[in-house]
Amino acid sequence: MPAVSKGDGMRGLAVFISDIRNCKSKEAEIKRINKELANIRSKFKGDKALDGYSKKKYVCKLLFIFLLGHDIDFGHMEAVNLLSSNKYTEKQIGYLFISVLVNSNSELIRLINNAIKNDLASRNPTFMCLALHCIANVGSREMGEAFAADIPRILVAGDSMDSVKQSAALCLLRLYKASPDLVPMGEWTARVVHLLNDQHMGVVTAAVSLITCLCKKNPDDFKTCISLAVSRLSRIVSSASTDLQDYTYYFVPAPWLSVKLLRLLQCYPPPEDAAVKGRLVECLETVLNKAQEPPKSKKVQHSNAKNAILFETISLIIHYDSEPNLLVRACNQLGQFLQHRETNLRYLALESMCTLASSEFSHEAVKTHIDTVINALKTERDVSVRQRAADLLYAMCDRSNAKQIVSEMLRYLETADYAIREEIVLKVAILAEKYAVDYSWYVDTILNLIRIAGDYVSEEVWYRVLQIVTNRDDVQGYAAKTVFEALQAPACHENMVKVGGYILGEFGNLIAGDPRSSPPVQFSLLHSKFHLCSVATRALLLSTYIKFINLFPETKATIQGVLRAGSQLRNADVELQQRAVEYLTLSSVASTDVLATVLEEMPPFPERESSILAKLKRKKGPGAGSALDDGRRDPSSNDINGGVEPTPSTVSTPSPSADLLGLRAAPPPAAPPAPSGAGNLLVDVFSDGPAAQPGLGPSAEEAFLSELEPPAPESPMALLADPAPAADPGPEDIGPPIPEADELLNKFVCKNNGVLFENQLLQIGVKSEFRQNLGRMYLFYGNKTSVQFQNFSPTVVHPGDLQTQLAVQTKRVAAQVDGGAQVQQVLNIECLRDFLTPPLLSVRFRYGGAPQSLTLKLPVTINKFFQPTEMAAQDFFQRWKQLSLPQQEAQKIFKANHPMDAEVTKAKLLGFGSALLDNVDPNPENFVGAGIIQTKALQVGCLLRLEPNAQAQMYRLTLRTSKEPVSRHLCELLAQQF
């Protein structure tokens, strides 16, 4: 076809579009648009009547402006006027405007409906089609009320043109979907079914969609369509590739119609009539056979169209689930696709096999592909394909391959994308439970889950392991032993502490015989985790402690000491305080018998549907595919089911996993939104100014059918796809630290826990733990008011070079903090090399509409990464001498700010992190310490000496380290403490 000018060129419109494209900035564009809007408004309001052409041109401009993303609040009347024009192009533009910018202004709707009514009655097929398109595009209830009764008549009228019938069928479909009550069933329905026999393929194509939708709600009324659809399908499938002329697409006869017919048949069970069924099976076999034939064209369109029919055929075979032979053939066909070089086919084959796996006839056939699927999980580069592979592994899992599949999924979990981790965790938990033959494997699997992906292990999962262990005495000893071992890891997830606390409290006696896990050892192991845990976990641990007093009387004194400590009895958290007080009293007042009765082993949990399965279903939503049918299909999955009874210890405390759920609802923490600048550029499709988009570039002029598509250049967009470390706002975005920040920071040089900041609105508590060059910090933000904080956003900022010295990974917290509530933020800290300035913590939120912001110094100082070193006097002096270069030493003589108490000084030095060495300094009044600062890049050995002079109320502090700035910095930090 020659490239001649098409359509009714509107010069004014083209000039306007061109102007907009030439605008250099967003402001310029808005200015140009406002000018144009003013112009159009004046034309529309002017005295002079506009001719049709001008009206059309202006309406078209308004439409263009609207499609750019601007609001349009006038011009509707002019568009309605165009509807009644008898010039086709004017009418067409009028309809387009109405379709895009429909307004529920009732006055206008009446006028529009009037115009549509006239066109429908005009007997002019092009006008009728325009009117039908408009109804279909708007699809509102008002239009349904006006036309739903007329359209069936047009659809089945003998004298309607084919194109009108097509539009009427789909128009009716849209109205029926929007408001089925408005479409009256009647005599026309029988005639609609017969459109399947229509000579015009286009009419059949449109009608099948309508029939498919109608028969879902009234299957009996449309039953006759089965045999008609089968015979139509049979004719298409057996036709030669050229028989259907323009309805053949890349040598595939009528692919769209075939797919639609196969979809229609999926609304019904297999045909009852043997002849019809025979014919249909023949069709399905033909499609499967054709898949094995060499392709008639190398074009991807040919194979796509052919395979579209093939996949729909397989869907129908799976839907019938009654022809073992076809099911196995389908499975073999999909098996071939699993290794196809086209990613699209691999994706679809994995997806389709998921449903095949749930059929008893093909389950075994699907299982033969396990190695290919595992390989896909490991090697596919596209996360959506990997996700499909994980789904399929889940669907094909049974007793015979459960161990292999679970171990592969666990391995995948270590590297899985954050977005799908939780789902994989749920799936592994379900499979491990469902196919556990010996429950020690189940316990191992769940503990592994917590170890690998603790943050993604939800309440349901760890409740479940407790239920199962409680209900099965054969696994209790093993569970106690394993969890005891797991707790010995230096850093273990809080969920592990919860599981460990509960299991040892119930079954710790089963391993108490072994001196390595004697009661005091068990207790001190658990208690070593206590201070790092959230309130809910600490509450659970307190319950464990009272159970210990019952199980192991020898621990009574120690535990009572813990309960009696001020930090428990006067704990600000009412739940913890109450437990401490009550348990303490219980342990001292109650006789052994009473204690034993109260703290008897928990009764078995009631048997119910696995709560994890319910959670997975919720997560996937309705219609979630085969993985979910799995549970229904296999009644054995109920064999060990129990329900969720929240453990008593967590009933009244804010659930810790509520935080996790919050995290899950938000985008995964490790892939935060892109920095806002670049984000806006990309996401606001209406606002990217020419600055970011240099015209359309030469690429806009390429004919885009040319198959030589150059790969997209690596643009900034690619960056957005990668999970980047938390995007910190630059230091310029946050205010300077508050004046007291340094003083607050000093309070934390020698201690790790406490209140970092407090004012009338907000309290910030800190709890931290450091080991080697790693640390974990919990920040607790308490809203002291009764009003919700909004847009609450604490972020950590690294000023200057700190970024390269210290890595701080933060987790997002909820944007709202209710009055009186507390939220917790976890920070993972890694010291990369020595550093001098602490990171900043910027907290912003809105309180009663007023923005609040606050910048503090985060209590992370270099001494936190101290590892104490014990050494003898001789070694100490030898090293002291080795560090004798003047720049290696820092010294400070200063006045005491606090009473000079030797015990307090000792505690401070220990808190500072170094070891205290006795019998080293000849003067017993002096203090000597040694330690190594651990960073990722290097280690810095440090020696220190503190000489108090009680008479002068002065100190002399000397530090020697292998790195000059470190000596000075440590000296300054420590000097502030006395």
Place this chain on the structure above:
Amino acid sequence: MQFMLLFSRQGKLRLQKWYVPLSDKEKKKITRELVQTVLARKPKMCSFLEWRDLKIVYKRYASLYFCCAIEDQDNELITLEIIHRYVELLDKYFGSVCELDIIFNFEKAYFILDEFLLGGEVQETSKKNVLKAIEQADLLQEKTENMYHSRSFIGCKKSILEY
């Protein structure tokens, strides 16, 4: 099909067609999200992705992305070919179509789409029949009007349809 979006590599929306009722705000939100998601994908990745409870089928032609949202039961491959057939229709109508044709003659792109898809379903798959409907409309066009076409802005186009 629930909706179809055409956007450029720079993220500019060129055509939007919604087959389900949604508020303008919701439409803008969906568009922003999807444009971002699709543009972030690498060239060799699969053309399908799960998004909310829908399936997204997309394909890139030169500088333009064509992106369709279909429901769970719908066929991905045939949707991919819906996209291709639409591109072919545009190509045949404009004669080696390029992004500028769609910018300057956006109304035609909508008209052609309405002839091909209606209410989110394929109405007519024959190229001949679809174009016949559009050509008829062009014939009805008033001769007195100023003839104008985008091509005069941009000179001749760089490449033509290669089959």
